[in-house]
Ligand code: ADP
């Protein structure tokens with residue numbers, strides 16, 4: 001589903017954020033990317049959803065070589081990838097329902113189907129009482145769940161999340177993690193960047209550790 005072949009990424013001439021990274025994440029996998037701040041986790045995620053194009057090497061997502069896609073083709077690729085940002089990036093002047101509906105509006109869904117599908121996912125995340133609220137009136141954990149609902153409402157092939165549990169307490173972390181697991185069970189390939197060791201240890205999934213832009217460890221976290 002996700003393949004990187006000898007990928008390097010430099011933002012500036014002198015420094016590289018990623019150096020010669022190769023990896024394969026099969027369809028249906030669930031992996032954590034870990035490593036210290038500055039290790040290159042966010043850069044790797046941005047390469048997967050084609051926000052960045054690598055300086056060297058190839059990125060292949062669901063059979064498409066991202067490096068060779070035209071500017072027009074990139075939005076099509078992105079439709080199959082749900083993204084959750086660290087700071088949520090919810091629209092403050094729209095309701096929770098509208099924030100999640102955007103994903104389906106872009107895909108051209110009809111209003112009725114959007115309403116049903118959005119309500120359904122918000123309900124599954126325990127947000128049915130919040131549909132008409134604006135994001136700033138929600139707790140951090142609730143905002144993160146809205147961001148997850150927006151990323152998952154169209155059952156994407158891939159879910160990418162950057163430090164999704166960063167500001168959350170243990171109970172909210174558990175909740176977010178179980179949403180990832182459910183999405184994964186439904187067939188979504190999940191890639192989560194985190195430096196939260198406890199989240200990784202409690203998850204029993206695969207872990208890829210980056211250090212200074214290189215993969216230094218790949219391990220299965222055992223039960
Ligand atoms: P992580 O997500 O693991 O904290 P990043 O991928 O954000 O790591 O950063 C990797 C390296 O790339 C760091 O040295 C960082 O300073 C650098 N970097 C990240 N984004 C930019 C940018 N937009 N411009 C220049 N350097 C950047």
Ligand code: ADP
Pocket residue numbers: 115116117119120131
């Ligand atoms: P199901 O979960 O059985 O597929 P729906 O998701 O269609 O059912 O709806 C469950 C309940 O939520 C129904 O009572 C329906 O009327 C209500 N509902 C559906 N969409 C919305 C919405 N956009 N706003 C408020 N209530 C809704």
